[in-house]
Amino acid sequence: MPITVTFDIKNADQTELNRIRGFFDRLGWEHLGGTAYRYPNLHSKQPTEDWFNHVIPALMLLRTYARHAVDSGRRLDKFSIDVQSSTGYNPATRVGALPLHAQNITYSDPSVQGRAFGKKNLVEWIESITWPYP
Numbered sequence: 001m002p003i004t005v006t007f008d009i010k011n012a013d014q015t016e017l018n019r020i021r022g023f024f025d026r027l028g029w030e031h032l033g034g035t036a037y038r039y040p041n042l043h044s045k046q047p048t049e050d051w052f053n054h055v056i057p058a059l060m061l062l063r064t065y066a067r068h069a070v071d072s073g074r075r076l077d078k079f080s081i082d083v084q085s086s087t088g089y090n091p092a093t094r095v096g097a098l099p100l101h102a103q104n105i106t107y108s109d110p111s112v113q114g115r116a117f118g119k120k121n122l123v124e125w126i127e128s129i130t131w132p133y134p
Helices: 014-026 051-071 119-128
Strands: 003-010 030-033 036-039 075-083
Touching (some): 014 030
Antiparallel strands (some): 003 036, 030 036
16 A cells, blocks of 8 residues: 655755655655655555655655755745555564664665665665664
8 A cells, every 4th residue: 555755845956856766766665756756666566565664764864855955945835645554564474574774674776877865875874863862
């Protein structure tokens, strides 16, 4: 069942839009056009969505970018996140996935060469997110 994200950021430059598309690509999302993305992509055969390793990091990175854009004088005019999803993990049936270390997540190749979000940067960013309590 898909998750669809759409948004509109005024005055985003092409480099920023390429980076956004790049991180959605790397995390296995399908670009639907403009600033609309879908997970999983239409040809996916996985039984459940991998929320911990593909959905949550993408949404966190989009939130981080949106804060950066607003703090840099651009506007997040609107966004929508539409979800019809079911996910989970059951080791007995081998369905689903636990949260993985960033280097163990399965990343997709970019859909457009030259517009890739740096895999090394993405792995480092995901791995740097820590629990805020000692």
